[in-house]
Amino acid sequence: MKIMPTAEQTLQEIMNLAATHFKVSPDKLRPDEDFFKTLGIDSLQALDLLTKLENHFKIELPDYELQGVSDFRTLAARIQARL
């Protein structure tokens, strides 16, 4: 039986994936900060991250669900809802 990750585990996985994908130190990322600013990314790069996350978690997350989402904690909640 597949064990569902907790919201906190999902959050950590997302931050680790983002750090690896954008080649930044995980220490620089905070759950509640604006990741567009912290990572220095634009919307195209955000879509890249979305693809990575969909592939990793094996989910489909419509990009309109990311409207207004700019912090990892909220992003994690969106993903958690699809697991």
Add this chain to the structure above:
Amino acid sequence: MESTKPITLHESNAEAKPAGHDAGSALSWSSKDGVIELALHRAPCNELGSTSLEELEKFATALQQMQGSMHALIIHSEMKSGFCAGADLRELYRRSHALDKAEAAKGVRDFLERIHRVLNLIDAAPLTTIAAVHGVTFGGGFELALTCDLIIADKMARFCFPELRLGLIPGFGGIPRLKRDLGNAIVRDLLLTGRSFNATKAQQIGLVSQVVGEGEALRAARATAAQLGKFDSVTAAAAKKFIKPIPHEELRHEIDLFCQLFASPAVESGLRKFVDSTDAQPYLP
């Protein structure tokens, strides 16, 4: 067996000259071992405007001269960000603002008819066509990929018809081609939500024939093209013509509907929002 004959867009004749990318050129092509490769390389992401269209028209002329002795065409992008982000909306906004409404409408129709001619030629070409895609494959870029017989996508490819966000519909033949390939429920989902979707989803719905590792799409396309070279090209062309209808009537209807919608205030507002965005490339909905 042909030797590699890279051809840049400066040539108007069929005679090949040594390859070289011109900074001002949007695309270039070469042929080797019966396979034509069309490389898109207009920064930032191969946006399709007047330069790209002129060069695609030249390519289409060259294709008609070459296709009799070739068995495959691969279309791919050399831009890191993706295959093609779609129509050059900044150019469209700028040009339509410089003209009165009637002239702008005529300009749009003229552009659509020209690009349809090119895409219809690629769609119907008597050789197997492969789009090797990665990254952003949006709008007109998605429509270009849909003209191909096969789409091979790397796992970071992302597809979208975002036109509704601009008060428009796809105008480069995307709707008839999507309807040709997919069930109506999926077409409704993609068009009416304007959402982007990844290569895995694209394969699940039957749009993409192979999903490969990041950066591997062109290699996989070349391997597929080599396989195609084993078959009799006349038979393959006949089979393709039998299998793949070109929806001419719907394509013309799409042009009419696009032109009708282009006149609405929603389009002006949608284009202005895109052009005024402070994001480098405002691709999130």
